[in-house]
Amino acid sequence: MTGLHLSALTVRRGADTLVSLNTIVAPGEVLTIMGPSGSGKSTLLAAIIGTLQPAFTLHGQIVLNGHDVSHLPTRARRIGLLFQDDILFPHLSVAGNLAFALPPDGASRALRMARVDQALEEAGLAGFGPRDPATLSGGQRARVALMRTLLAAPAALLLDEPFSRLDATLRHQIRGFVLDTARAKGLPVILVTHDASDAAAAGGRVLSPMGQPL
Amino acid sequence: MIQTRGGLLRFAPHVTLTLMAGPVLAGLTGTLIPALGLMGGAPFASLLAWPGLSRAAMLSLTTGLAATALSLAMVLLILAALQGTAALRVLLRLLSPLLSVPHAAAALGLAFLISPSGWIARALSPWATGWTAPPDLLILNDPAGLALIAGLVAKEVPFLLLMALAALPQTDAARRLLLAQTLGRGQVMAFVTVVLPVLYGQLRLPVYAVLAYAMTVVDMAVILGPSRPPTLSVQVVDWMMDPGLAQRSTAAAGAVLQLALVVGAVVLWRGVERLTRLALRRMAEAGWRGVPLDAALRPVAIVAAGLVTAALIVGLAGLALWSLAGLWTFPEALPASLTLQTWLRASDGLWATAGVTLALAVLATGAALALVLACLEAEHRHGLTPTSRALWLLYLPLVIPQVAFLPGLQGFALMLGLDGSLLAVAAAHLVFVLPYVFLSLSPAWRAWDGRVATAGASLGASDARILWRLRLPMLLRAILTAAAVGVAVSVGQYLPTLLIGGGRVETLTTEAVALSSGGNRRLIGATALLQMALPAVVFALAVLIPGLAFRHRRGMGPAT
Numbered sequence: 106m107t108g109l110h111l112s113a114l115t116v117r118r119g120a121d122t123l124v125s126l127n128t129i130v131a132p133g134e135v136l137t138i139m140g141p142s143g144s145g146k147s148t149l150l151a152a153i154i155g156t157l158q159p160a161f162t163l164h165g166q167i168v169l170n171g172h173d174v175s176h177l178p179t180r181a182r183r184i185g186l187l188f189q190d191d192i193l194f195p196h197l198s199v200a201g202n203l204a205f206a207l208p209p210d211g212a213s214r215a216l217r218m219a220r221v222d223q224a225l226e227e228a229g230l231a232g233f234g235p236r237d238p239a240t241l242s243g244g245q246r247a248r249v250a251l252m253r254t255l256l257a258a259p260a261a262l263l264l265d266e267p268f269s270r271l272d273a274t275l276r277h278q279i280r281g282f283v284l285d286t287a288r289a290k291g292l293p294v295i296l297v298t299h300d301a302s303d304a305a306a307a308g309g310r311v312l313s314p315m316g317q318p319l
Numbered sequence: 320m321i322q323t324r325g326g327l328l329r330f331a332p333h334v335t336l337t338l339m340a341g342p343v344l345a346g347l348t349g350t351l352i353p354a355l356g357l358m359g360g361a362p363f364a365s366l367l368a369w370p371g372l373s374r375a376a377m378l379s380l381t382t383g384l385a386a387t388a389l390s391l392a393m394v395l396l397i398l399a400a401l402q403g404t405a406a407l408r409v410l411l412r413l414l415s416p417l418l419s420v421p422h423a424a425a426a427l428g429l430a431f432l433i434s435p436s437g438w439i440a441r442a443l444s445p446w447a448t449g450w451t452a453p454p455d456l457l458i459l460n461d462p463a464g465l466a467l468i469a470g471l472v473a474k475e476v477p478f479l480l481l482m483a484l485a486a487l488p489q490t491d492a493a494r495r496l497l498l499a500q501t502l503g504r505g506q507v508m509a510f511v512t513v514v515l516p517v518l519y520g521q522l523r524l525p526v527y528a529v530l531a532y533a534m535t536v537v538d539m540a541v542i543l544g545p546s547r548p549p550t551l552s553v554q555v556v557d558w559m560m561d562p563g564l565a566q567r568s569t570a571a572a573g574a575v576l577q578l579a580l581v582v583g584a585v586v587l588w589r590g591v592e593r594l595t596r597l598a599l600r601r602m603a604e605a606g607w608r609g610v611p612l613d614a615a616l617r618p619v620a621i622v623a624a625g626l627v628t629a630a631l632i633v634g635l636a637g638l639a640l641w642s643l644a645g646l647w648t649f650p651e652a653l654p655a656s657l658t659l660q661t662w663l664r665a666s667d668g669l670w671a672t673a674g675v676t677l678a679l680a681v682l683a684t685g686a687a688l689a690l691v692l693a694c695l696e697a698e699h700r701h702g703l704t705p706t707s708r709a710l711w712l713l714y715l716p717l718v719i720p721q722v723a724f725l726p727g728l729q730g731f732a733l734m735l736g737l738d739g740s741l742l743a744v745a746a747a748h749l750v751f752v753l754p755y756v757f758l759s760l761s762p763a764w765r766a767w768d769g770r771v772a773t774a775g776a777s778l779g780a781s782d783a784r785i786l787w788r789l790r791l792p793m794l795l796r797a798i799l800t801a802a803a804v805g806v807a808v809s810v811g812q813y814l815p816t817l818l819i820g821g822g823r824v825e826t827l828t829t830e831a832v833a834l835s836s837g838g839n840r841r842l843i844g845a846t847a848l849l850q851m852a853l854p855a856v857v858f859a860l861a862v863l864i865p866g867l868a869f870r871h872r873r874g875m876g877p878a879t
Contacts, residue, residue, distance in 0.1 A: 154497070180501070180504055180509075180610065188498070192494055192495060194513050197600060204606065208606060214604075217604070
């Protein structure tokens with residue numbers, strides 16, 4: 106079974122149920138989770154990437170391409186994450202940031218750098234490798250952050266309001282780039298947002314953290 | 320009138336920096352003049368003629384570099400492997416109060432623990448070791464300086480750990496670690512590749528301060544270090560205190576050499592920093608996940624943290640026990656009886672010394688607080704921002720070794736007839752107290768919610784009224800904590816008290832170090848315990864007073 110299966114997934118804190126979802130996100134599908142702040146969106150994200158605080162209890166399973174990842178540590182889940190901010194590592198070059206994500210597969214340094222260059226080209230940033238990330242524009246940074254996430258070869262993608270800091274034109278453009286790229290790679294995507302225009306652009310199902318269709 | 324006062328306040332940062340950097344630079348000049356033979360004699364020739372020189376200089380380098388590298392490595396290991404675990408929280412709760420323990424007390428506690436007749440040997444004898452008398456082993460004052468390194472590490476790990484924890488939030492560490500983990504990194508590898516390079520930028524100055532301190536420390540080296548020859552700084556002080564004054568220029572030459580060694584060590588350290596940075600970048604780009612490191616390093620980190628904490632706590636407990644011990648013969652693990660004899664017999668002298676110690680601490684800390692508050696308020700009212708050069712000047716008294724500039728400063732004090740006075744010693748303490756008070760208070764000061772001031776001003780309050788009625792009371796907790804830090808720093812000062820006091824101003828610290836060469840463990844225990852208790856009481860007050868003053872104000876509780 107392929108895709109990201111949230112199987113009877115509930116998260117509780119004390120008596121409150123914050124998240125309750127039972128759904129499958131197919132490869133290439135974008136599921137949008139929408140709700141105001143405090144509605145359990147960040148709890149859901151923490152549950153899926155495996156950083157829930159001990160005060161929360163999780164029931165059900167997170168199954169990725171047939172493997173139950175519910176009890177794996179974050180690093181072993183193979184779920185890519187894009188934050189609100191790009192969080193490029195300021196001490197590494199643009200290429201260094203991308204190389205950071207490449208799995209250590211024994212390839213030579215030259216081969217790894219070739220793959221980094223290829224990713225930069227895909228993002229329309231050919232030749233940006235040696236640049237200091239601080240000299241990039243907001244849109245360029247957002248694209249580098251996405252390529253970095255994808256180079257780690259994730260099996261699913263989580264988007265944590267990644268467009269909310271961008272201005273209107275850039276937002277449109279980056280959103281299209283991210284969603285198109287994810288669809289082209291056949292990744293199941295969960296987009297968490299409080300913005301209806303993001304949901305509309307994603308075009309797929311829209312649910313609340315409690316599983317109600319919106 | 321108000322205009323004038325505002326005008327004066329504007330100069331507070333300059334006055335403060337002058338008061339700190341001035342003595343350092345004057346002292347360095349005062350050391351350099353006799354060292355160059357301008358006061359007669361051939362100082363460097365007589366320094367070179369001392370047969371122990373190369374060994375003493377080497378000891379300064381090896382003990383300082385080893386202690387700094389080991390402390391930093393342990394702190395980074397603890398942070399990398401124990402991030403977010405309950406073990407780290409327990410460790411912090413234990414280590415934070417231990418930060419105020421003076422170096423001399425920590426050294427004496429360790430000495431009581433590891434010496435051939437110390438608590439460890441007693442606990443293992445005779446059943447495990449067969450010893451019925453203290454063995455003839457050079458565990459303490461060993462010629463390689465291992466005991467000194469251990470003492471330094473025990474004191475500097477808490478310091479660097481708390482500095483690192485204060486800097487961590489500014490590095491966006493939590494999100495970076497998470498991101499690196501979603502990219503497949505183990506916890507330790509994530510820390511080392513994406514947090515450390517940024518964190519280290521914030522830690523650099525404290526690390527240099529530790530390096531300079533560890534290479535030149537005198538009180539700990541007298542208690543724990545080798546003696547024939549001692550480390551260079553101890554020998555310099557020996558020459559300084561020579562009653563004949565003939566050795567002063569030799570001491571000055573030694574101080575200059577010591578400074579050169581520190582500069583050399585910092586340059587060497589910078590080189591290693593650069594190579595490490597390069598290696599870390601390569602490691603990040605090579606994509607190593609380092610997942611097995613987590614399981615392998617976590618126990619190592621716990622053992623390292625446990626050893627440091629235990630050495631400090633058990634050592635201090637040993638001091639307390641000795642001060643109350645009746646008869647306590649060698650292989651016994653515990654004294655045969657407890658008595659207040661030591662405290663009662665030594666009380667007059669002890670309390671008088673404690674009084675002097677406290678007076679110095681109050682004078683130096685009061686002055687430091689006034690200056691720091693003036694600086695911060697000037698920064699706020701006049702929109703000044705501290706430059707990185709100002710920050711370096713602030714660290715100057717912490718990075719330039721005391722032994723390099725205090726001899727020169729003592730020369731000036733002698734010329735002016737100020738040496739040996741309480742005020743002169745307090746002024747010397749101020750040089751070292753002020754940076755710590757500033758570092759302790761400024762984050763809380765700057766983090767204060769400026770909207771309160773706006774609200775006050777919109778109600779017609781003047782700047783002064785906002786300061787006295789709003790900002791200072793709201794920051795009471797932070798101010799008292801900074802004051803407690805100042806008192807702890809002042810109480811711990813050894814060399815300024817000894818040199819500027821000309822041996823005539825006795826504090827618990829100079830007394831404890833002087834006693835350490837003798838065999839009166841009960842009196843050493845009592846003195847060191849009191850030396851440790853003084854800052855501890857002030858820290859307790861810094862917690863209690865705001866709690867009492869704001870007991871009906873839930874919004875004024877400690878930040879947790």
